Amino acid sequence: MSHAEVAPNPQDPALPVLERARRLVDDLRFGEVSRWKERNPGKLAIGYMPIYVPRPLLEGIGCLPVAVFGGGDQVDIIKGDSFYQSYICHIPRSTLELALNGSLDSLDGMLFPSICDVIRNLSGMWQMLFPEKYASYVDLPQNFDPELGGRFYVLDLQRILRDLEARGAAKYDPERLRAAIRAENSRRAALAELDLLRVKEPFRVRASEAYLVARTGGVLETAEHERFVREFVAAARERAPRVYDNVRVLVRGSFCEQPPLGLIKTLESAGCDIVDDDFQLGLRYIEGDIECGPSDDPLVALSNAFLRRGQATASRYIGDEEKGAALVKSVREVEADGVIFAAASFCDPALLDQPMLETALDRAKIPHTSLKFAENTGQFQVIREQAGAFSDAVKLWGSAA
Amino acid sequence: MTTTPTTTVPHVNRPREVEADAAKDDSQLRQKQMISGHFEKLATAKEDGRKVAYTFVPGNLTELMLALDMLPVLPEINALQSGMRKLSGNYITEAEKLGHSEDVCTYVKCDIGMMKSGNIGPTGTKLPSPDILLLSYTGCFTFMKWFELLKQEYDCPVTMLHVPYQGDGHITPEMRSYVVGQLEREVIPALEKAAGKKLDLDRLSELLERSRRAEDDLVAVWESAQHRPSPIDGYFGGVYYIGPIFSAFRGTQDAIDYYRMLRGEVEERIRKGQGPVTPDGDATEEKYRLVVEGPPNWTNFFDFWRMFSREGATVVSSTYTRVGGLYDTGFRHDPKDPLGTLADYCLGCYTNLNLPMRTKLLASYIEKYQADGFLINSVKSCNSFSAGQLLMLRELERKTGVPGGFIESDLVDPRYFGKANIENRVQSYLQMLEARKTRASA
Numbered sequence: 001m002s003h004a005e006v007a008p009n010p011q012d013p014a015l016p017v018l019e020r021a022r023r024l025v026d027d028l029r030f031g032e033v034s035r036w037k038e039r040n041p042g043k044l045a046i047g048y049m050p051i052y053v054p055r056p057l058l059e060g061i062g063c064l065p066v067a068v069f070g071g072g073d074q075v076d077i078i079k080g081d082s083f084y085q086s087y088i089c090h091i092p093r094s095t096l097e098l099a100l101n102g103s104l105d106s107l108d109g110m111l112f113p114s115i116c117d118v119i120r121n122l123s124g125m126w127q128m129l130f131p132e133k134y135a136s137y138v139d140l141p142q143n144f145d146p147e148l149g150g151r152f153y154v155l156d157l158q159r160i161l162r163d164l165e166a167r168g169a170a171k172y173d174p175e176r177l178r179a180a181i182r183a184e185n186s187r188r189a190a191l192a193e194l195d196l197l198r199v200k201e202p203f204r205v206r207a208s209e210a211y212l213v214a215r216t217g218g219v220l221e222t223a224e225h226e227r228f229v230r231e232f233v234a235a236a237r238e239r240a241p242r243v244y245d246n247v248r249v250l251v252r253g254s255f256c257e258q259p260p261l262g263l264i265k266t267l268e269s270a271g272c273d274i275v276d277d278d279f280q281l282g283l284r285y286i287e288g289d290i291e292c293g294p295s296d297d298p299l300v301a302l303s304n305a306f307l308r309r310g311q312a313t314a315s316r317y318i319g320d321e322e323k324g325a326a327l328v329k330s331v332r333e334v335e336a337d338g339v340i341f342a343a344a345s346f347c348d349p350a351l352l353d354q355p356m357l358e359t360a361l362d363r364a365k366i367p368h369t370s371l372k373f374a375e376n377t378g379q380f381q382v383i384r385e386q387a388g389a390f391s392d393a394v395k396l397w398g399s400a401a
Numbered sequence: 402m403t404t405t406p407t408t409t410v411p412h413v414n415r416p417r418e419v420e421a422d423a424a425k426d427d428s429q430l431r432q433k434q435m436i437s438g439h440f441e442k443l444a445t446a447k448e449d450g451r452k453v454a455y456t457f458v459p460g461n462l463t464e465l466m467l468a469l470d471m472l473p474v475l476p477e478i479n480a481l482q483s484g485m486r487k488l489s490g491n492y493i494t495e496a497e498k499l500g501h502s503e504d505v506c507t508y509v510k511c512d513i514g515m516m517k518s519g520n521i522g523p524t525g526t527k528l529p530s531p532d533i534l535l536l537s538y539t540g541c542f543t544f545m546k547w548f549e550l551l552k553q554e555y556d557c558p559v560t561m562l563h564v565p566y567q568g569d570g571h572i573t574p575e576m577r578s579y580v581v582g583q584l585e586r587e588v589i590p591a592l593e594k595a596a597g598k599k600l601d602l603d604r605l606s607e608l609l610e611r612s613r614r615a616e617d618d619l620v621a622v623w624e625s626a627q628h629r630p631s632p633i634d635g636y637f638g639g640v641y642y643i644g645p646i647f648s649a650f651r652g653t654q655d656a657i658d659y660y661r662m663l664r665g666e667v668e669e670r671i672r673k674g675q676g677p678v679t680p681d682g683d684a685t686e687e688k689y690r691l692v693v694e695g696p697p698n699w700t701n702f703f704d705f706w707r708m709f710s711r712e713g714a715t716v717v718s719s720t721y722t723r724v725g726g727l728y729d730t731g732f733r734h735d736p737k738d739p740l741g742t743l744a745d746y747c748l749g750c751y752t753n754l755n756l757p758m759r760t761k762l763l764a765s766y767i768e769k770y771q772a773d774g775f776l777i778n779s780v781k782s783c784n785s786f787s788a789g790q791l792l793m794l795r796e797l798e799r800k801t802g803v804p805g806g807f808i809e810s811d812l813v814d815p816r817y818f819g820k821a822n823i824e825n826r827v828q829s830y831l832q833m834l835e836a837r838k839t840r841a842s843a
Contacts, residue, residue, distance in 0.1 A: 087504070
């Protein structure tokens with residue numbers, strides 16, 4: 001237990017869910033995936049890197065999509081560092097460490113979505129290091145015209161289906177994919193309920209708790225995760241109200257390499273109610289439902305959802321719209337007082353994006369501050385002081401100046 | 402990301418002893434005139450009514466721009482030229498003061514800093530603002546962010562060409578069709594609008610035919626390094642050779658003339674048994690033949706070059722010189738299929754190859770050019786190049802049995818060029834090669 005954590009309250013109705021969530025998130029040997037495979041012999045578990053892959057596509061052919069977020073602060077990097085220079089971010093080295101120490105043996109393949117050049121190149125490293133495993137780069141379109149980027153994306157999804165079917169996945173059946181999309185929409189609604197509770201009553205759901213509950217979705221089937229989220233929301237509603245004199249903040253920039261839980265708790269203990277974040281962006285990448293009627297082509301539905309409803313995050317090209325407009329809109333919607341940029345060190349997408357987002361916030365007169373972390377950061381005192389100063393400044397003067 | 406080559410600046414800042422040598426080199430003089438002429442056109446572009454497109458080297462659509470009478474500006478080249486002129490440090494500092502992270506690509510920060518400092522180009526005249534940003538997203542994620550940043554600074558349209566990565570090691574019909582579709586439906590209409598004229602496909606084909614002819618000669622220059630001694634340095638010298646074809650001249654008669662002249666000079670060197678030109682004049686011996694992966698450092702380019710040339714090390718081939726077009730594996734622009742061939746070109750650039758393909762290409766260079774060793778210059782700025790290079794090093798050693806060396810620097814941030822450290826590593830590496838040779842001959 002880090003210094004930023006406090007002992008759990010045994011009377012907390014949400015405690016059992018949170019304890020299970022913590023066990024699932026901390027289990028970097030992916031025991032839950034192994035158990036799923038025991039229950040589903042012959043079926044494939046397919047890992048994927050952040051931010052986003054269309055999980056229903058995998059569930060629609062009977063695979064378990066497994067989110068891989070590196071080793072966090074729980075893994076000693078012994079082999080992984082030897083593959084990377086000091087100026088490369090941390091997540092690829094800890095991910096390789098997990099693969100090399102056998103923690104990812106339960107995975108039958110890995111998908112590497114287009115988020116940055118490091119994760120892209122990791123796909124090639126995987127092909128070289130683990131030739132017996134399926135490893136494929138998913139080049140999500142940066143052209144959002146359904147006839148161009150959409151068509152390319154559908155064809156690429158068909159390629160993945162063919163690849164996985166050849167490796168033992170179930171044959172593609174549009175009806176099963178439609179069912180998987182419905183399950184995803186239902187889970188998405190549960191997550192929206194969780195998010196809304198954080199916004200309305202942040203004292204009932206801390207961001208660190210919502211993070212754990214959301215992240216369990218990386219190793220559970222969609223329907224099971226939905227039940228999990230709903231169970232937590234119901235329990236959280238039963239919590240006695242508490243009053244904090246906190247500022248309401250958004251955190252942005254942590255969509256790939258995840259901050260250590262201690263860092264999130266540090267921000268909270270420094271007086272920040274994190275009412276919105278992008279920690280587990282992949283599960284929330286599509287805003288709202290994936291629209292797919294009974295006679296719609298479900299592959300086209302997945303494509304359209306990505307093209308039209310994908311979140312304006314750093315790995316997505318923002319062409320004609322105003323850069324940062326989506327962030328300002330989010331700040332207004334959740335009635336936040338300010339924004340904390342928390343990017344992983346050497347994270348190109350987040351750090352290249354940040355000056356543009358800061359400009360948008362300045363124009364909108366929204367206070368902001370920024371910090372960097374690595375997934376295995378263990379010292380939070382400086383961050384606590386910075387976040388505390390930010391929180392105080394916003395409370396006293398309504399700005400970070 | 403990445404990388405870009407060129408050529409002008411070396412002349413601007415070359416040591417005196419090389420200037421004398423350069424004065425005898427007709428192709429270099431020719432190139433200098435070409436590039437000076439281009440910047441003169443840029444300086445008066447607005448008053449002459451010429452339209453200007455900012456774009457990138459890998460996946461550049463030069464023939465398309467020229468067919469619409471547009472003038473290209475390549476921010477990567479401006480950045481590396483700033484590096485060679487010792488201006489990049491201040492530009493980077495300027496950008497960091499504005500909130501750009503110390504962790505990200507220094508080409509981007511150098512360009513932003515240069516723009517904020519008046520946008521003065523390498524010839525000392527102000528560069529014109531763009532009429533359009535042509536974002537060819539080929540092999541480098543940072544390109545996308547770079548032009549998002551520039552879009553905030555310029556009141557002009559941006560058109561994006563998403564070029565899919567060869568993640569599985571080949572170009573599929575779906576990828577090609579996607580690129581052609583974007584060209585037809587988005588990129589060409591946007592360029593036509595900015596240029597104020599319609600594209601003439603016949604004219605585009607004529608330009609592509611000229612590209613093909615220049616490419617033939619460039620490949621002959623690359624392949625000349627199979628001779629012993631190699632008449633060229635395929636990395637330090639190579640960045641001069643790629644200047645015209647990677648920048649504003651692919652598809653022009655100037656490029657044809659330049660590469661024909663260069664090829665003639667190289668063939669003459671072969672006939673005379675001469676090695677390459679170095680910063681200190683003609684190389685006097687060829688002790689080591691190397692293949693190099695990764696971009697060079699620009700802030701101390703000649704120091705870096707001399708670390709090799711003074712030890713008798715010639716770079717017989719490099720991957721950096723393939724970022725703006727990979728011609729020596731067979732690709733040539735095809736005038737009969739103008740848009741398809743542009744798609745093939747973009748998809749085939751070196752930085753668009755996955756790691757196994759890059760490793761295979763390097764291994765082929767080591768074999769083809771009978772290299773004694775290979776060296777990776779890993780630059781902090783460029784994750785597209787750098788992430789994975791340590792694995793490439795291992796794989797190449799395993800596959801070829803040829804020893805590899807690894808050094809670290811940066812593109813244009815002078816803070817990351819540790820001369821003594823790099824020199825030590827290079828010398829140690831070359832001593833190791835020498836010891837191997839001695840053992841082999843014993």
